[in-house]
Amino acid sequence: MGILVFLFVLILALVIQASFAISPDGEALLSFKAAIVRSNGDLLQWKEEDRNPCHWIGVRCDPTNQVISLILPRRKLLGPISPEISKLNSLNVLDLRYNALYGTIPPELGNCTLLNSIFLQFNYLGGAIPAEFGVLSQLKNLDISSNLLGGSIPSSLGKLSKLSKFNVSTNFLLGPIPSDGVLSTFAEDSFVGNRALCGTQINVVCKVEPVNSSAMSHLPDGSKGPERNSARFLISALATVGALLLVALMCFWGCFLFKKFAKKDSQGLAIDVSGGASIVMFHGDLPYSSKDIIKKLEMLNDEHIIGSGGFGTVYKLAMDDGNVFALKRIIKTNVGLDRFFEGELAILGSIKHRYLVNLRGYCNSPASKLLIYDFLPGGSLDEALHGNQPFLTCLRTSSNLLSSCTLSTWHSKVNLFKSKI
Structure with missing residues (x-):
């Protein structure tokens, strides 16, 4: 009899604890908040003791209390985008435009298969465009313009048959623009500001190194032709890596100074008065x-x-x-x-x-x-x-x-x- 009472009390305690625990979507949002170094103060309203995050600023839910939208434009968000945001399984809209977000775009966002709109323009995001975006079959809007993105445009994006708005302008993208699939339907406005891009969409012919078969037949193994191409590729790669490292260093230094002076300013008011x-x-x-x-x-x-x-x-x-x-x-x-x-x-x-x-x-x-x-x-x-x-x-x-x-x-x-x- 004593064992049954103990088990009943234990089960009741677990049920009560579960009823007051924050939802998995709430945990993912708190992880996103924890990665943000600074904001305009709106995220202070996101609190761990809230069981349901649906009333938080910038968060919208469906009737089942699943988060479907995270909309925080112009909130002065400074910091990286946490990969934990990919645990919002029902997410439809991600709008973080006009902030100061840095780091890379989490490739884990490819797990949010219900996403139909991604707005990340006017931030300081670097790295490559995640090829994982190619599996977001519901995606209609993708705007990642005015960032620090490098590398090539993934060919997997051409599979996004529902994509109606696409903008990667004003970045550091390079190489040919994929001509297969939906990407062939977008005009120059979607790609402007990437000086190293080429393709029919922007009327820039992609240069291909000519191969002279008669000359190559007289060259011995280890000739200077391949070596010259390899050297050019190596120099280009080193220049790109160097530029990305410089940008990363600037972002790190800016973040360090921002935190330093922000902390000083937060203490300054009490010091002034005292x-x-x-x-x-x-x-x-x-x-x-x-x-x-x-x-x-x-x-x-x-x-x-x-x-x-x-x-x-x-x-x-x-x-x-x-x-x-x-x-x-x-x-x-x-x-x-x-x-x-x-x-x-x-x-x-x-x-x-x-x-x-x-x-x-x-x-x-x-x-x-x-x-x-x-x-x-x-x-x-x-x-x-x-x-x-x-x-x-x-x-x-x-x-x-x-x-x-x-x-x-x-x-x-x-x-x-x-x-x-």
């Missing part, structure tokens, strides 16, 4: 003391980053009463410009306009300026400009009118002629 800081507020309608604000600033870290640009990093600052602000950190480069910079901030802080984000104040620390703005939940300007929202077309076409209207309003109220807007 080193002594003063708060300057432009509007008296905020019920916070300088002590309250500095206390919140000391708690900010990488998880609170919502954007970055050429002038600094932007953090999300949430107060205890629920109000949210955007905090922009600007590193000081010239101490002598502090007074001029503070004068500029005082002018901007006095302006209230519907086209201008309200500057509430700033924190002056020894190493940086921390600008406190009203938080706008609509996302970044970069995401808006590259989106498909209909109203953006109107804004783009009437940008001159909008700018002139805004500037004329500012100049009529505040003396900004000597300020940099």
Whole structure:
């Protein structure tokens, strides 16, 4: 009887554990996340304790909770593509375009036989195009343009009978373009920017070394003809390998520097505030003391980053009463410009306009300026400009009118002629 009770408890524990365990698709996605060195922060929402990854950013599932799409364009992803992504057996769409991915394209993606779209353009992916892509019989869209890919185009891609969009432009591909199968139907636009490619698709004749039979008959064994061809091939191969090694070294060095300075920047905010800081507020309608604000600033870290640009990093600052602000950190480069910079901030802080984000104040620390703005939940300007929202077309076409209207309003109220807007 005791043994039966023990077995029942053991089976029940295993069932409970299995019910709370993350799915295999979730494990594959977490492996993909672990390989990413840096991102815009969206992947922080992917957590191991979530049993179902279907609500994660960039992930779409079918009714059976199988992942069918991984769509993460323009997420500032830095790192290699983990081969574990090939364990997403139901994957239909892989969209990682416009990031900073490096390394090779995993040949294991050939195991995702349901893939119909692969978008990896505008990254730093190197190596060869996987010949394993030739078994993806459902593939309709393949765009791997604007990368660092080398070698030849696999002839196996010609077997992809459903392929309707194909783009390998702006890489370092070489050799003849396969003329058999579906690849013969694509025009020059699909291959432009690969100077060493040749074929009928781009109207470049592939050069073949002529063989003079009469001359070769008089040459002894080990003649210079084959040796010359071998030497040319060896030089070409060494040049290609050298270029790829140089690119790999640059990617490695860039990654090293990025990690080094990113780590330094993530610690810098707390160091700035703890080193002594003063708060300057432009509007008296905020019920916070300088002590309250500095206390919140000391708690900010990488998880609170919502954007970055050429002038600094932007953090999300949430107060205890629920109000949210955007905090922009600007590193000081010239101490002598502090007074001029503070004068500029005082002018901007006095302006209230519907086209201008309200500057509430700033924190002056020894190493940086921390600008406190009203938080706008609509996302970044970069995401808006590259989106498909209909109203953006109107804004783009009437940008001159909008700018002139805004500037004329500012100049009529505040003396900004000597300020940099």
